[in-house]
Amino acid sequence: MPGLLRGVARTAVIAGTATSVSNRVSRRQEGRWAAQEQQQWEQQQQAPQQPQVAAASAADPMAQLKELGQLHDSGVLTDEEFAAAKAKVLNN
Secondary structure (H helix, E strand, C coil), X not given: CHHHHHHXXXXXXXXXXXXXXXXXXXXXXXXXXXXXXXXXXXXXXXXXXXXXXXXXXXXXXXXXXXXXXXXHHHCCCCHHHHHHHHHHHHHC
């Protein structure tokens, strides 16, 4: 009987250790994934979103200027971005 108890106790210790290690690895991995997701989210928030003028309106500068004016009025373009885009359209 003592050999049986010793075997059961050893199995319980091994199973408990395996469960503890597995839980610790899972928590660490969750932390890493959460950190990566947070970092990606922050990068997306910090990256300036550059509006792109449609290529179809490239032939019509008036349409481009109207679109740029709308983007500027809605706050998508800053004054500097608007001036640069307008100069680019007018110099083409």
